[in-house]
Amino acid sequence: MTRASKVLLTLVVLAAVAVAIFPFYWMIRTSVAAPSEVLSGGLGFFPETVTLENYKRAWEDGALGQSIIVGLANVFGILALQLVTCIPAAYVLAKVPRRWGRVLLTFVLAGLLVPTQVILVPLFIGVNAVGLADSLGGLILPFATSAFGIYMLRQQMLSIPDTLLEAAKTDGLGTIRTLISIVIPMAAPGIAAFSIFSIFVHWNDYIWPLLVARSPELRTPPLALAVFQQADAGMDYTALTAGAAIVTAPIVLLFLVAQKHFVQGMSGAESPS
Amino acid sequence: MIVAESRRQSRQYVNSVKAESVLPILLVTPATVGLALCVGLPTLLSLVGSFFSIPLVPGAPWQFVGFDNFVFVFTDDAVLQSIVNTFVYSALTIVPSLAIGLGLALLANAVVKGRALVRTLLFLPMTANLVAMSVVFNWIFSFNGGFVNQVLGLLGVAPINWTGDSQTSLLTVAMVGVWRTASLTMMIFFAGLATIPTSIDEATRSDGIRGLVRLTKITLPLIAPTVVFASVMAVLNSVQVFESINIMTQGGPLGSSETVLTMIWKLGFEYFELGRASALSFVLLAVLVLLGVLQRRTLAGGVK
Numbered sequence: 001m002t003r004a005s006k007v008l009l010t011l012v013v014l015a016a017v018a019v020a021i022f023p024f025y026w027m028i029r030t031s032v033a034a035p036s037e038v039l040s041g042g043l044g045f046f047p048e049t050v051t052l053e054n055y056k057r058a059w060e061d062g063a064l065g066q067s068i069i070v071g072l073a074n075v076f077g078i079l080a081l082q083l084v085t086c087i088p089a090a091y092v093l094a095k096v097p098r099r100w101g102r103v104l105l106t107f108v109l110a111g112l113l114v115p116t117q118v119i120l121v122p123l124f125i126g127v128n129a130v131g132l133a134d135s136l137g138g139l140i141l142p143f144a145t146s147a148f149g150i151y152m153l154r155q156q157m158l159s160i161p162d163t164l165l166e167a168a169k170t171d172g173l174g175t176i177r178t179l180i181s182i183v184i185p186m187a188a189p190g191i192a193a194f195s196i197f198s199i200f201v202h203w204n205d206y207i208w209p210l211l212v213a214r215s216p217e218l219r220t221p222p223l224a225l226a227v228f229q230q231a232d233a234g235m236d237y238t239a240l241t242a243g244a245a246i247v248t249a250p251i252v253l254l255f256l257v258a259q260k261h262f263v264q265g266m267s268g269a270e271s272p273s
Numbered sequence: 274m275i276v277a278e279s280r281r282q283s284r285q286y287v288n289s290v291k292a293e294s295v296l297p298i299l300l301v302t303p304a305t306v307g308l309a310l311c312v313g314l315p316t317l318l319s320l321v322g323s324f325f326s327i328p329l330v331p332g333a334p335w336q337f338v339g340f341d342n343f344v345f346v347f348t349d350d351a352v353l354q355s356i357v358n359t360f361v362y363s364a365l366t367i368v369p370s371l372a373i374g375l376g377l378a379l380l381a382n383a384v385v386k387g388r389a390l391v392r393t394l395l396f397l398p399m400t401a402n403l404v405a406m407s408v409v410f411n412w413i414f415s416f417n418g419g420f421v422n423q424v425l426g427l428l429g430v431a432p433i434n435w436t437g438d439s440q441t442s443l444l445t446v447a448m449v450g451v452w453r454t455a456s457l458t459m460m461i462f463f464a465g466l467a468t469i470p471t472s473i474d475e476a477t478r479s480d481g482i483r484g485l486v487r488l489t490k491i492t493l494p495l496i497a498p499t500v501v502f503a504s505v506m507a508v509l510n511s512v513q514v515f516e517s518i519n520i521m522t523q524g525g526p527l528g529s530s531e532t533v534l535t536m537i538w539k540l541g542f543e544y545f546e547l548g549r550a551s552a553l554s555f556v557l558l559a560v561l562v563l564l565g566v567l568q569r570r571t572l573a574g575g576v577k
Contacts, residue, residue, distance in 0.1 A: 013380050016373075017394045020456065024397060026420060027409045043418060089304035092297045104301060111312045113565040117513050117534055118558045121541045121550045122318035123311065129331040145307030175296050204402050206516050207534075211542065222404035226520060229408055237412040244405035255400040259393060262400070263460055 024248075031055065031242035038237050058228070058243035063216065067224035068246075070136075074209075074220055075202045077140040082198055085145040087191070090153035091179050095165060105154075111147030117207055124211055134214040143202065149194050152265075156190030157183060189261070196258050197265030203251050221247040319558060322551035329545050342552035352553065354528050355536035358443055362532055363511040365447035366454055370507045373451065374458025375500075379488070381459075382466055392463065398456035407520035410449050411436065414521075439529035442522045446530055449517045454510045458503040465499025466492075505568045509561065533557050 030043065032050045037043055059065040092098070093105055116123070123142055124133070132138035160183060168178045184191070209220040219227060225243045255262050323342050325335040346352050381391050398406075413420045414435035422432040435445040469492070477483070477491050493500060515534045518524060524531035524539070531539075533553065541550030 009380060009383055013377075013384055013391060016377050016380070017391060019452070020395050020398050023406055023409050023413060023452070024401070026413055027405075030409075030412060038418060043420075043423075085303040085307055088300035092300045096297045096300075098297055104305065107305070107308065107313075111308050113562045114312050114316055114558065115509070115513060115561065117515065118554055118561060119312070119315035119319055121537065121547055121554050122315035122322055124541075125318065125322070125327065125547060126310075126315060128329075131331075142311045144311065145304045147308060147312065150304055175300075179300075200400070204404075206404050206519070207538075210519075222402055222516075225408060226404055229411075229520065235415075235417075237415070240408050241412065244402075244408045247405040248402045251402060252397065252400055255396070256393070259396070263396070263464065 027241045027244050027248070030237055031245050033238055035236060035238045054238040054242035055246065057239045058246055062228035062239065062243045063219065063224050064221060064228070064243050064246045066217065067219050067221045068250075070213075070218060071203060071221045073136060074139050075199050077136070078143045078202050079195055079198050081140065081144040082146050082149050083191070083195070086149035086153055086194070087184065087187075088179065089145075089150050090157055090187075091183050093150065094154045094157035095160065095162075095183065096175070108147050108150050108154075112151060114147075116142075120207065120211065127212065133212055134218065135212075136218065138212040139209060139218070139220070142208070146194075146198065149198065152194050153187060153190050156187045160186050189264075192258070193261040193265040196254065196261045199254065200251060200262070200265070316558070319551050319555050322548055323555050325548050325551075327547035327551070329547065335548075338548065342548045343556075345549050346552045346556060351528055351531065352536055352540075355524075355531040355533050358528075358530065359512060359514075359532045362443055362447050362450065362514060363508065365444065366450040366511045366514075367504070367507045369451045370454035370458050370511075371500075371503060373455040374460075374503065374507075375462050377455070377459045378462035378466055379492075382463070396456060396460055398453050399460055403453065403516040404520055406453070407449065407517045410445075410517070411521050414445055436522050437526060439526045442526060442530040446514070446517045446521055449521070450511060450514060454507050457510065458507055461499060461503040461506060462496070465496040465503075468499075469495050501568055501571050505564060508564060512557070512561065 029045075029047055030038065031054050032047055032052070033043060033054075034049055034051055035054070037048065089104075089108075093101055093108070127133055127138045127142060132141065164182060164186075165178060168182055173181070203220075204222065205220070206222045206226070209218075209223045210226070213219050213223060216227075225240075225247050228243055229240055322335075324337060324339060326338050326341075327335050377395060381388065381395060384391050414422075416422065416432055416434045416437060419435070421435065426432065433441060435441050473491070473495070477487055482491060513534050514532055515538070518530055518532060518535050519538075522530040524535045534557070537550050537553050537557070540546045540553060
């Protein structure tokens with residue numbers, strides 16, 4: 001590479017990075033400003049004063065503190081159910097040959113094609129019919145299993161050598177013992193990638209909680225923030241950006257500590273459930 | 274004796290098969306029931322429901338209306354506008370997202386110092402919460418004191434009512450869409466580029482193949498499945514846009530940024546026309562399934 005093209009490359013990459021992270025900077029920058037700074041019109045590029053008062057308002061007035069508990073219960077409730085349902089199914093599809101395996105796999109692959117957003121109406125009719133609307137169960141149960149999870153874990157388990165499972169059988173290990181002591185440890189990277197993907201999708205999910213969580217105490221973080229914007233805060237962007245930072249921080253932190261698994265999960269697919 | 278031995282063995286075999294044949298069924302039952310109830314049944318219901326007028330009260334009888342809901346979906350001006358808007362939004366986001374995503378993946382791969390940091394920062398738009406970022410973009414594009422209008426003001430341009438003007442509302446949410454989707458496609462292209470063996474890289478370099486020729490003749494064919502996958506993800510993301518519109522424009526003004534998904538939402542849960550919402554959902558589902566099948570055809574062999 002010539003010197004000139006190197007400089008050009010650096011400039012383009014820096015510009016792209018600037019565009020990518022500017023909204024995050026502006027979110028933090030606004031969230032620490034005094035409300036009067038925003039109301040008076042122009043907000044300088046660099047903070048003049050730094051206050052955490054806005055975070056307190058978002059946490060309390062915007063009920064974001066409360067929503068985080070709901071968000072965690074929602075995300076980990078879904079994840080627990082998905083792991084319990086997906087891991088055994090993936091194991092059978094990958095390593096226990098059955099005549100009906102092919103049919104079940106086709107069913108799973110068909111499920112992959114159907115995003116939750118598109119079956120929102122019938123899903124809500126169903127949840128409403130069984131009396132789960134406006135409950136934590138209504139938030140969690142529709143995602144109790146995941147076609148993507150089954151498929152992704154099956155792909156991971158396919159790479160476990162058959163000889164290892166044969167050896168386990170010779171040692172007298174049954175199907176369940178083999179699953180717990182051999183298959184799950186060996187599929188751990190895939191399980192981690194799927195878990196992070198699931199947490200990401202359901203922490204960020206907005207449309208389903210918007211539909212199901214009617215009571216204020218059931219609001220997940222994104223929903224609480226949306227309500228905060230519509231109802232109380234209006235144009236108060238200092239409190240709103242503080243709220244946005246509270247909603248975004250956990251998932252960005254998760255991404256930063258587990259980037260490898262995260263990318264593996266994301267570049268696999270990005271449709272929820 | 275040999276016969277007796279083999280009989281005994283085969284009887285043992287049959288017994289163990291019996292025990293072993295129930296267990297796998299038990300293991301797949303929760304997932305199968307879950308998929309049937311939460312994906313299969315709703316998909317079926319979305320087709321069936323399209324032919325009915327559905328009351329919101331659980332247990333109340335559905336009224337058969339034939340093709341009325343589909344006729345409505347394809348003749349109502351507001352719904353048609355939402356379909357057109359979805360096409361416009363997709364046109365504004367899909368190609369730019371793919372081009373920028375591929376370009377950035379290639380460029381960031383060429384960065385020597387701080388490549389990991391650059392990559393992490395470029396991934397951030399993909400990871401953030403879209404509702405939160407839409408709130409932030411609302412502020413950035415705000416008419417009064419928003420960053421974009423401030424910068425335009427320095428250049429002597431009059432402030433633009435980005436989200437509140439029917440001329441610019443769809444464009445504004447599309448810009449947010451590109452910001453996010455380019456980050457996703459870049460992540461996918463990164464993963465794809467990493468699969469190119471370094472030996473091929475070295476060979477093309479020593480043969481003096483570079484620039485556009487190398488991109489179109491070597492790199493793109495090698496990552497063809499990745500290109501297809503990234504395209505499908507970009508399309509899926511664009512066609513199902515919801516959060517940014519719900520937060521920034523609520524589909525307005527005057528339906529200028531209404532898309533299919535926000536229209537489904539309005540039909541179903543603001544006007545309580547669940548049958549009409551089902552019909553529009555089913556049309557969208559048919560398009561997406563067709564797209565998914567095409568992707569699998571293109572990637573034949575990718576799925577074992």
